[in-house]
Amino acid sequence: MKIAIIGTGYVGLTTAVVFAYLNHDVAAVDKDERKLNLLHEGRSPIHEPGIQSLLEEVQHAIRFTPSVTEVVPEAELILIAVGTPPKKNGEADTQHVVQAAKEVAQVCLPDRHYTLVVKSTVPIGTNQRVVEVVEEVFSERGIQGNISIASNPEFLQEGLALQGAFYPDRIVVGANSDKAIDTLRRLYKPILEQTFDPPSEFPRPASYHLPPMMTTDPNSAEMIKYAANTFLALKISFINEIAGLCEKAEADVTEVARGIGLDARIGNRFLQAGLGWGGSCYPKDTAALLRVAAQSGYEMPITEAARTVNFRQRKRVVEKLHSTLGTLKGKTIGILGLAFKPNTDDIREAPALDIVRELIAAGATVQAHDPIAIANARLALNENAETDNDKLFFTEDVYELSYDADALVLVTEWELYHKLELRRLAKQMKTPILIDGRNVFSPEEARAAGFHYIGVGRP
Ligand SMILES: NC(=O)c1ccc[n+]([C@@H]2O[C@H](COP(=O)([O-])OP(=O)(O)OC[C@H]3O[C@@H](n4cnc5c(N)ncnc54)[C@H](O)[C@@H]3O)[C@@H](O)[C@H]2O)c1
Structure with a gap:
């Protein structure tokens, strides 16, 4: 599957490398020139066990670019993995998510279907906001547009990011569209069915069971992410x-x-x-x-x-x-x-x-x-x-x-x-x-x- 990932931080880069390893055709976009320069040299900008060697292994299947225009029109699925830093009052700042959604909507081709997925951790209701932003852009462009929008919260643990990505406990998808759910099921198929050959650094744990893909509505998916982290924090x-x-x-x-x-x-x-x-x-x-x-x-x-x-x-x-x-x-x-x-x-x-x-x-x-x-x-x-x-x-x-x-x-x-x-x-x-x-x-x-x-x- 041709996928575009917006943001190459801890989440975006891990996701890009893992999906490339699973034979998807991956393009990753970032605005940070320093990160892009390192990635173009084949070097990981983050420290995460195993990421450097896997990045080298899958280099043929990933490209890195600053340009949404270059990669989104041809993609079937676009994942937003940009930061949502805290504002002074504690609220999560969703401006990068909204901006990324706008940029995507500006370059979508009118005659193609896309699935746009929010992976960033966002306040409940952000998925709906993304739907509105995309519709606004389509209406400014005077096009109908054909896009399904889903939430797919990320449960990555730094330090164990790749292990968790290959062998997750569960995949959560929040969507109102069957098309989006179907696309995400195809994206995750090798993980859901564990049909890939494990990378040498990340052998499949003997006790590992196939992970469920749970589908729900977007608000509940967004709440699941916050509730999971809050529960772990309070433990x-x-x-x-x-x-x-x-x-x-x-x-x-x-x-x-x-x-x-x-x-x-x-x-x-x-x-x-x-x-x-x-x-x-x-x-x-x-x-x-x-x-x-x-x-x-x-x-x-x-x-x-x-x-x-x-x-x-x-x-x-x-x-x-x-x-x-x-x-x-x-x-x-x-x-x-x-x-x-x-x-x-x-x-x-x-x-x-x-x-x-x-x-x-x-x-x-x-x-x-x-x-x-x-x-x-x-x-x-x-x-x-x-x-x-x-x-x-x-x-x-x-x-x-x-x-x-x-x-x-x-x-x-x-x-x-x-x-x-x-x-x-x-x-x-x-x-x-x-x-x-x-x-x-x-x-x-x-x-x-x-x-x-x-x-x-x-x-
Ligand atoms: N780091 C974690 O352990 C973790 C785990 C689970 C979920 N999350 C969530 O995932 C999201 C991303 O987290 P992270 O730690 O990867 O963030 P990060 O800050 O490491 O990376 C975000 C990247 O997005 C890029 N970016 C921002 N706006 C952009 C745009 N419009 N176009 C292209 N690139 C853009 C930035 O330059 C940056 O490289 C956050 O919402 C975070 O809460 C993080």
């Missing part, structure tokens, strides 16, 4: 709330999570206490859902509380440092991990950014390490005038962090941190204090290595 916030009480009650949250996670109704995933969630989805999508609710005059106290608990986790680390060190003025703190989670270079809404800002505001000097997200974090922290750059240093050598440091804070649970030589780190520090923000280390081992160890929700 993490719930265990973080329990972790706070464990600290007071001298219980161990890792044991509590194990005990409740064994209940099949609860399940053990998303029950790791820590510094909470960040990234480009949960903070933005929970805020956007609250805006949708507010606009309908409806309160959502559970969603509000999930956010409050989440952002409190970031402050609690700084409080723990305060109470252990007395003051943060003049102290040097090493930060292990800047990306919002392992295996990505995405630092959008990353807990580390808030923690670094708070530490510097409290008078500390920060030395930070991350295996791949330093460049992005440097940009995010330096462009922010509130950060005093004389107090912030980045290092690519993880052991350098501990030289004369007063404390270390593990913020992102990168695999390489699991294997750190704790004794070596502790020896180099002024005061060997380790705040393990993700409960990565065994408290006994950390203490045996000479650390004063403080985890999350552990006695």
Whole structure:
């Protein structure tokens, strides 16, 4: 199938590479010249496990271009995967989605049928808005147009994007048109039936079952995406709330999570206490859902509380440092991990950014390490005038962090941190204090290595 994808970010590029691998004829459009230049050189602009090699493998089946006009007229299916960043009031900004839909409608040929699919995460009712925008453009052009519009929310997890795309739990399609549903069923056929030969880096899991394609109305599809992310966000916030009480009650949250996670109704995933969630989805999508609710005059106290608990986790680390060190003025703190989670270079809404800002505001000097997200974090922290750059240093050598440091804070649970030589780190520090923000280390081992160890929700 000839498909055009608008937007080559985390979602658009992953989708493009996977559909090209599945033998679809893919054209991907982006306005960002820097990304296009890299893609033309065959280099991925995002860090995502496996994406670079798969991009090289499918290069013959994808082209990248800044021009909608060049690719949309010939396409059968167009996927919109542009960003929907938060506005100041939390609402999701759909201007890029609307703009992309307009650009598509401007170049559709009057005598061909198209299926236009919104993959971006959008407020409930956006699909209908896209229908109206497209009709407006057709009427300005004085043409009838023949286009079916659908929603196909994306459930990608950064760091596991390709695995999730080849072996999804489900495909959700919201559409009022049978034609659109039929086109999407053909698009996803190799995934729904698992008829493709798995890429060597992504073998099919032995326990994997064929995924259902659920079809529903567009509003419900849009709501499914927000409800799914909010549920996952609140599951993490719930265990973080329990972790706070464990600290007071001298219980161990890792044991509590194990005990409740064994209940099949609860399940053990998303029950790791820590510094909470960040990234480009949960903070933005929970805020956007609250805006949708507010606009309908409806309160959502559970969603509000999930956010409050989440952002409190970031402050609690700084409080723990305060109470252990007395003051943060003049102290040097090493930060292990800047990306919002392992295996990505995405630092959008990353807990580390808030923690670094708070530490510097409290008078500390920060030395930070991350295996791949330093460049992005440097940009995010330096462009922010509130950060005093004389107090912030980045290092690519993880052991350098501990030289004369007063404390270390593990913020992102990168695999390489699991294997750190704790004794070596502790020896180099002024005061060997380790705040393990993700409960990565065994408290006994950390203490045996000479650390004063403080985890999350552990006695
Ligand atoms: N990143 C994730 O983990 C994830 C997961 C699920 C859903 N989503 C949703 O998917 C959408 C995209 O997310 P992302 O993380 O890929 O965003 P991103 O910011 O990484 O990428 C968006 C891309 O769209 C391009 N773009 C914007 N307007 C354009 C236009 N008119 N024409 C061509 N290109 C245009 C931008 O230049 C950018 O490269 C968002 O709505 C997001 O909420 C993201």
